[in-house]
Amino acid sequence: MKPNTSTKKIIVTLLRIAIGWHFLYEGISKLFMSDWSSEIFLINSTGPLSSFYQALATQPILNIVDFLNIYGLILIGVGLFIGFLVRYAAIAGFALLTLYYFAYPPFGASITGNVEGNVFIVNAILIEALLLLYFMLGKTKGYRLENIGIFKRQKKDNKQDSSIEKDAVKSRRELIKNLAALPALGIMAWAGLARNRKYDVDVTSGATIQFKHTSLKELKGELPKGKIGDHEISRLVIGGNLIGGWAHSRDLIYVSSLFKAYNTDKKVFETLMLAEKAGINTINIGFPSNPLLVKYKKNTGSKIKVISQVAPNMKKGDIYEQINMAIDYGVDIIQVIGNWCDWLVRDNKIEVVGKMLDYIRKQGYTAGLASHTIDALIACTDNGIIPDYYMKTMHHDNYWSAHPIENRVPYEVDGKNSPDHNKFHNNLFCLFPDRTIDFVNKAKIPVMGYKVLAAGAIEPKDGFRWAFEHGADFICVGMFDFQIVDNVNTTLSILNKLPNRTRAWYG
DSSP: OOOOHHHHHHHHHHHHHHHHHHHHHHHHHHHTOTTOOSHHHHHTOOSTTHHHHHHHTSTTHHHHHHHHHHHHHHHHHHHHHHTSSHHHHHHHHHHHHHHHHHHSOSSGGGGGSSOTTOOSSOOHHHHHHHHHHHHHHSSOOOOOTTTTTSSOOOOOOHHHHHHHHHHHHHHHHHHHHHHTTHHHHHHHHHHHHHHHHHHOOOOOTTSOOOOOSSOGGGOOSOOOEEEETTEEEESEEEESHHHHTOOOOTTOTTHHHHHHHHOOHHHHHHHHHHHHHTTOOEEEEOGGGHHHHHHHHHHHOOOOEEEEEEOOBTTTTBTTHHHHHHHHHTOSEEEEOHHHHHHHHHTTOHHHHHHHHHHHHHTTOEEEEEESSHHHHHHHHHTTOOOSEEEEEOOOOOSTTOOOGGGOOTTGGGSOOOSSTTSOSSOOSOSOHHHHHHHHHHOSSOEEEESTTTTTTSOHHHHHHHHHHTTOSEEEEOOOGGGHHHHHHHHHHHHTOOTTOOSOOOO
8 A cells, every 4th residue: 555645744754853853963962062073083984085084183174074063963953853944954964974974984994893883885874864865856845934934035926926925825834833843852852961961972973983081171280291211201101901901800801801892993092192182192002002003193193102012032033023023113112021021030031131122222212121020120230231211010019909928929920820819810010019119219210110000909099109109200001091181180199299209200
């Protein structure tokens, strides 16, 4: 049975109102988000036109794009919802959705991306755009200004005048019927904004990828910097473990997988962009994260300084392999990774550490040396192996999951976990805090403290203060995007008042 004309009209009207509400909700949601920006959406575009979208993410173009996006969505939504200038609203809506579609097209690399509703070629955006195409090409024109009597068209004769007047009367009646939907629109808008305030925006088709964090407006100042070699770096450095999925999670076996699931490439980009805006200008990464940082810097034009950890390839007998690769990746500072420093010293191969540091310097790079066990750094110092800076795990052991000091064994951080709660089980990274404090306070080169929160066992205010008070010149902290602004503010608060620090600042 074929639907009659009245049924078709009702269906078309409902579709128009539904699409109008979608546009309007997206626009109003963005309007009421103090930190909303299309920057992340544009920067992370993956389609063949990605360079075009990334160009739109640069200032001052970005401000114009955000303004047009928000108010374009609102105006299109109002027009479609109440049936005013429908054809023009449909044209504008179709153009906007086309831009959204080709930013993350459901083919090529984008098909495997984190885009809701993407299947091959067809997705929700395309379907909605095709519906707007119907309104563009169909008979529905909407209620134009001249039809409702706001502007009068020039009369040529009585017959035409009569026809125009009849059309105007009809249009005004139809418009009044549509305006009767305004109370419903108000109720829907109120409910939508209430939901937005409670849960935040919940759609992705309208470039709603955004920062999720304490507002940058709440920063309490500018993050201080120091120098390592010729590099001026922020006192707070972002760590790479959370990005790489290396979670020191004691006996919680799923945490690493959760980290990796959360920190997609897009989320990593968002996190790093936010960190830079908050004043963190350096990241310390595990060697496998180098390709991702190369991609980030290439796509965003970022100037973030990259400290790359490197390890010797003992199986191949090539202790410089990762150093050379790090240089090819374009890193700024190269650092011998902590576990390998521990192992080499423990296994009486300390000369490899010295050779790696010398090679790094001969290539014109600042050479860092990390360690978990203080015995390794003491042994290197005693053998005349001095880097350009130390990176040492620095945290106290006054937390529940730390095993008793009498059961601690040097180098156990890099060994196997014990099922015995009173022994090491991926729970303690600065085994002997007092010995670490003594070593750091005697050091005449910069020291970067890491694992200062004992992998989440210590509160930031407590862990940051402990590390800075006991001699750290910089601290390296793994952070999710929603922690960055708070961590910067915590660092600023602590650095403004450190009455118990006795060590001079190096760097």
